[in-house]
Amino acid sequence: MKNFFNFLSSLVSSVFLVFIVSYPVHAQALPVPDPSLETLTTIQTGNEQLINLSYVPEKLLPWNNFSSNFSFGFNSGAVLYSELTEVTPEHFNVVRLTTEDKEELLSVNPFWSSVNNLPTQFTVNDEIFLCSFDNGYLRGNCYIDQNGNILSYSNTLAGKYLNLALGGNQVDISEFNALFSDQVDQILSNNLSLYDSGSIDVTDSSFYYFWGQVVGGNPNSAGYLYIPNQYNPGVIVPETSTNGSSIKYWLCNDSSSYVYKNVLGNFNQLSVTEGTYTKNGITYSLRIGFATSNSGNNLTPNNTYEDWSNHINVNNRCFAKVGYFYNSSKEYENSVAFKPLQYPSGSTLIPLSGNFIDYNKIHDLEIALNDLNSTLNELYDYTQSLGENNFPFYYPTDETIDLGESSLPLPGGSSFPDIGPQPSPSPYLDYSTITQPTISESIDSFQNLQIPFISGLNTRYPFSIPWDIQRFIQRFNKEPTPPAWDFDWNITVLNRTYTYHFEGDLSDFNGLAEIFRNLVLISFVIALCKFSYDHHF
């Protein structure tokens, strides 16, 4: 009996120890990823694998992430950042949105009223994406498949858009491409080639391409403009006149402004939203260029947004916000302050083992690795400061160390003796072949670390029951979504059918819901304390 008790107690203690060791540590803090660690992560939900960005739980990114990497421009050239000083971090809200097709899209939503319709851009997998803000909302075109690959983004206007104004529904815009393709002849006549696919082929690199969306009249019409190379991108935009005197602009589409075609100064209500274009590995992005009007009130490129914002008059005083594609290669990077936000490439995706993402574990591990790295760097700096006496640390370096003249006579005269051919392969360590694993790789190896005993305990029945319960409960944790309903209720009375339409959306009460959730959580904690006290825990 005593042996049985010993065995039973040791068994319970073993299970307890293993449970504690293998149990993820959640007790530290709410998962708040480090904003400096933006990376793509993979989340598994059931049988579907979704991609989202690791700062999903983080609603706000520091302004530092934007100020040095994002470029906003009301104009071009030196006045690009003229109003950035007014922007504070709370003006931006980086959120993840899931479309109806479970596609993940990123949106960067500005809460800055005066930046409406301003395009901005970000980079995912070394691809540059452009977003525009439509009446305060963003229509992003970041479209990522289940494997983290970029499926498509907006070449010209076609692509998948996310319209927050429509409740986050995805909008597939394709008619712009059709319009584009319809105007092959016109574009060809102006040194632009257009393939059937609707993409632009730059036959003359001296051209910079514009495009614009014609609003008013037929809102679905789109216009494409190009401008010859006497236009100096990124420096100044030439002032246009109503008669299009100095530089000839072309409006290459058949739209409501058809009668004004070829005379840009007389076009009717042209506005530009956004667009990107990649050709031969070079990505061109759109930026607000200048504004003009056909009402005789010409606006110079140096006019700010506010200057021409009063010219939004559909019928009389037309305005144009013209953007342009410009070369975003490095040669223009400094001149136009184009420094898109850099994300790791797809190869650095963090594979997450298991069904759940443990942000704490990743976060803590990354912090630990960063701390370790910084510690090693400090140690290295310290050893370097010691000069020659940097024993025992050795770091391979490309620098040649001059030991000076040796006072000891060399054996065999003034030269070293011939020691014969060097063995091949070299028995010495080749430092050039040593690659330091990245943080992501380290996390990968950590995630894949399988201890047979522990992994068997949480998957083998009946010992898996505690983990089964844990997994079961955690499945109830979903992204909070405000209830919305839209359905018809048909009632047939005396052979007549009455249809009642029910439609509602509680998203207006998000603030109240958050308060309610916090109250529930506080109540839960109090109840848990009372339960623990009553049961002498």
Added chain:
Amino acid sequence: MVNTITDWGFRLLILSLCLALLPSSPFDAFIGYVDSIPYLSYLNWFLPIDGILLVMQTWLQVVLIYCGYMVALRYSHALKGG
């Protein structure tokens, strides 16, 4: 002391061998079924399930540590008494 460590190691070895013979969890399919339950995101909008889970997990660990401590204490007393 050595015998104790060896004894524990042997028990863990036996336990791991026994685990290898056990079947896998039969509840995986049922757990996956939870994902197909509609309106869970709506429920999360009303109730802070993520926060409750966090608190519960923390509480569970604390209680388990306490229980383990009590078992260890009782076991040590039993050894002293025996």
